Amino acid sequence: MAKRLFKRKYEHKLLKRVVGVEENRMFLLAHLKKEWEAIERATKKDRRKSNLYDIAQKTGTNLGFALLGMVAVCGVLSVAAVAPNIFSAFSRFGRHRRYFDKKDLQRLMRYFRARKYLKVAKNDGGMQITLTDLGEEQVVKRTLGDLRIAPQERWDGIWRVVLFDIPERNKWAREGMRHYLKRMGFYPLQKSTFVFPYPCREEIHFLRKLYDVGHAIRYIETASIDEDANLRSFFSLS
Numbered sequence: 001m002a003k004r005l006f007k008r009k010y011e012h013k014l015l016k017r018v019v020g021v022e023e024n025r026m027f028l029l030a031h032l033k034k035e036w037e038a039i040e041r042a043t044k045k046d047r048r049k050s051n052l053y054d055i056a057q058k059t060g061t062n063l064g065f066a067l068l069g070m071v072a073v074c075g076v077l078s079v080a081a082v083a084p085n086i087f088s089a090f091s092r093f094g095r096h097r098r099y100f101d102k103k104d105l106q107r108l109m110r111y112f113r114a115r116k117y118l119k120v121a122k123n124d125g126g127m128q129i130t131l132t133d134l135g136e137e138q139v140v141k142r143t144l145g146d147l148r149i150a151p152q153e154r155w156d157g158i159w160r161v162v163l164f165d166i167p168e169r170n171k172w173a174r175e176g177m178r179h180y181l182k183r184m185g186f187y188p189l190q191k192s193t194f195v196f197p198y199p200c201r202e203e204i205h206f207l208r209k210l211y212d213v214g215h216a217i218r219y220i221e222t223a224s225i226d227e228d229a230n231l232r233s234f235f236s237l238s
Contacts, residue, residue, distance in 0.1 A: 015144070029143070069139055079127050149196065159195055173211040
């Protein structure tokens with residue numbers, strides 16, 4: 001699942017640093033949980049039972065990661081039928097919930113169990129799912145490959161600026177930082193200067209440690225950037 005996300009040599013170096021360091025794994029899992037909770041809040045109004053099939057269909061190509069990611073966030077996931085051909089996957093006390101088409105869910109369960117990503121225990125009327133170490137590794141890899149920063153409902157008027165001057169001997173890290181910041185949605189103000197409107201200090205600190213070039217990366221918060229019309233347009237800010 002994660003291999004397609006990592007085509008460059010430096011990305012494989014990062015994978016080793018993430019998978020092999022517990023602190024890095026825990027950061028990515030915590031980041032995934034924050035993303036998940038933001039999605040939960042945004043979609044809460046769409047959980048009417050009349051829309052169950054539509055909600056299940058909307059999962060689309062992210063269905064596999066939705067299932068693994070949800071187990072990672074919840075720890076233990078319960079699954080039960082709630083309507084014809086629709087299954088609900090939910091955490092303890094029902095705080096997190098997703099709906100899946102029955103055939104899609106059964107296909108995914110076979111796929112993930114065959115690869116030893118999940119453990120499944122049947123109970124009355126349904127099943128409980130937990131993540132194996134291999135499954136957690138897949139979630140961590142996917143979260144690293146798709147690292148994003150959720151926008152705020154209202155911009156606080158502060159620009160976040162990331163500058164780096166990484167020496168030639170660490171060219172792989174320089175290219176990696178530039179690529180990751182672009183993928184995370186930063187605006188390239190200059191070749192080694194990137195701008196973002198929403199809080200991202202924790203993510204930049206994580207990347208500093210991951211690339212081991214903290215001395216060469218600076219993070220600045222400022223309320224003013226001259227001629228910022230293009231930035232406001234890029235981020236759709238009023």
